[in-house]
Amino acid sequence: MVIAHSDRADRSARASSWLPDAPWISAEQRAWFKEHVSGWLGANAAMPVLPRPRPYVPSPRRAALSRDRARSVPEFFRNCLRVYEAVLSGDVLPAVERAIYGGLPAHQGLEFHRALGPAALTIPLSFRTDESMSGKLYEVQVPGSGWGEYLLLSDYYATFHGRERVGTDAAGTAEAYVGALRRTFGTDDPCLMHLVDTSSGQTGTRYFIERARAAGARYYGADPGVGAADVVHIKSHFWQALLTEFHSAQHLPRAANEPALYDRSLNWLFTTKVMTALPFWRLTAEFFTDQDRDLFPYTAVLEEDGVQLPDGRLVSREEFVAEELPGSRYFLKYADADVARGSCGQGIHVLDGVSTQSLSALDLAWQESGEGSTWIVQRAVDDTSYEVDPDLAGWTPKLSVLCSLGEYLGSLILFGKGPVVHARTSVAATVCAQTTAPDLRIDGAMA
Template identity: 30%
Template sequence: MDEDIRHRTRATVGFTNEIASRPYPMDEPTLQGFRDRHALIRKFYETTRDVFMASLRDEADPAIADSVLSGQPSCRGREHHLRLADSQLSTPLFFRTDEAAPGAIIEVQCPGSGWEMAEQLHRVYQEFPGDFGKPKHFRGPLLGQVAESMRHQLGREPIVHHLTNNASRPHGVVYTIQGLRERGIDHFGWDSVHSRDCNFVRGHDFYDVRYNNFFDQWLEACEGGALTFDHPPTPLYDSKVIMAWPFWATTRQYYPDEVRALFPHTHIVTPEGFRLADGTWISVEEYCAMGRSARAYYLKFAGHDPNLNWGSRAVFHSGSQSGVAARHLFERILADSRKGRPWVIQEARMYPESATAVTRAGTERSLTAYTKFSGFYTPGGLAAVMALQAHSRKVHGADQTVVSIVH
């Protein structure tokens, strides 16, 4: 596995997680739920974009757009968005969900990290069928599906400009690029193509796309139909605050129940308080006075500042804190709120189960873990499901996280 990574990336990082001793066992109805959610996530994205733009055009409450753009300069605020053509305001194409339990989406990222990990695990399973079994659920490697879907989406041979500046796993992006190049997809900076030949731009977030010396060229090409953005040129989809919109009184009316059901209850934290999952409105002081077991919620920075909105950097399980610590955290949250930097409170969902990892020494390590699921989606639908398991409630791609895929 390490040698495969070195061969494709020339990096010595290697595989940084632990591999589960078997593929993740998932029954067909649960897997079908992942497949079915693709259409609902796209509906969520489309509704969110339309409501956001209606707010900017004064056709809906201006507080909606302000929850994303408050305090932003014109180059990425209201004026920027009102200049965008419909083709530039598409919804994300390739995205990854984070699910605290199957069907409980706690975040959606475009494109998100970890695509290379799912590909690497598939390669290991394919190389050692005696240990991991034959595939039952997916028709091929993830990157093969990405390449096929990219060609189908564009209707021509893709020529990709894939940005890596804000990627949390830069070597993983390089692995993905090389995997797609092996499947015949040219990439600017790697193959003999000019920047103006590019017809598909990929970036980890809006800032990576916006502050690039080719940005104006991309906008012009996109408006003319010659280029497509994977991550559209807006911070809207980098902001966790949009997960609160299906529940927020200001925007709730725009979302059907089936879209709202994608997410655990999520609400914007305001100086006056917030609404809990049972419908109760509660002040910050009342919430901090509750016992820890009643505070089964996460507090999350919900803006699009790339210093805070990835890698669980500003995610706190409030039930793990004392009342005093919770009050201190809310002081920070409310100070951010006054500066136009939103936070949300999200109902905690947990999926505890045992896990067994194979260590580098070849031994097995068992642990009681929490599982987080990631669905990887192309424009054509579900392409892979990865399970990440760790002892911590905040499960992400840390070194000792145990990883597997549904095979």
């Protein structure tokens, strides 16, 4: 069967329409996006990013919080491993194992992790936080999407607003990333494998790879002479793919002696959202510090016999609705192993304690919890976009910090009209400049 294609002009016209119309984007800027992305990824390639008019210049406080993620989040990860070790040794109740590993297929569960030995005792090396502008982390994605989009927007703002105002550009960030790879692996030309098809934003991932290649990294499948045995670092956006990629029989045995081989850790613990509840849960709180707890808004596991409140009391579903929800808005999140339910902004509900939809979602989650699924509730942080971008008053901002191999690389802000902001539903984005604004009443300003 022969499929007829439109002529080149028609395809070019369609490709240029991916950047939504916005009054602040000039014809010159629109042309820059098209030519820039196509130049790196091939004719008519596109990334659906709508940039706000200017980068966001953070206050010194907000900038310091973001940079400190490269230290504070790995410390939290290491304390999560203390929970894992306690699960292995039986020093915590079985409910902890069920909440973390219970939803996995039997062949990937706790005994599989035990058989991995030291390979399951590594922490993620790259991560993206999802946090409020005030600095509370809703989630930590390993590694998450948005890396290529950050580089693209950095170049865009550096081109039209000046690199000195943004403080970086795509080349500078890519060089910082490759520099971290060189220090970690002790080689000038680190060889990577990136399982691109596991990413929810594959165009952005491809763009990040091309910028990293230009900075000196080499990639399996892209650079001549790089074989599977040459790979020193493997990145995947999907945990199970590490166990099934074509060369896994060659790579998995290396993991015990090469702790940086896998970017995201072979331990499922760092994939599940229940990780954010562990510092508060009475069954695991002893393994964490107050600094760990300060990273997150209050988060709790839905248990068969109730839910723990911030004051430590275990209350019933009825008491939670009557006592906690009237004064605090919560998110209800699926935190088990079904990726189709718990990724890309799915499996998240807003609990207002009043609407039928909200209460029905809570009832269903509690029922599933009793049947063995893991759900969490997390206090919402009321952020406003006004102080970030006055033109988006009433919208929800989500700031994401990107860190890799101990280095802070940058921060991206997405804006959405609803309470749950995700790249596939957000309508605008900007980057945090790596310069700072005076720490005045507002926590930063548009440049």
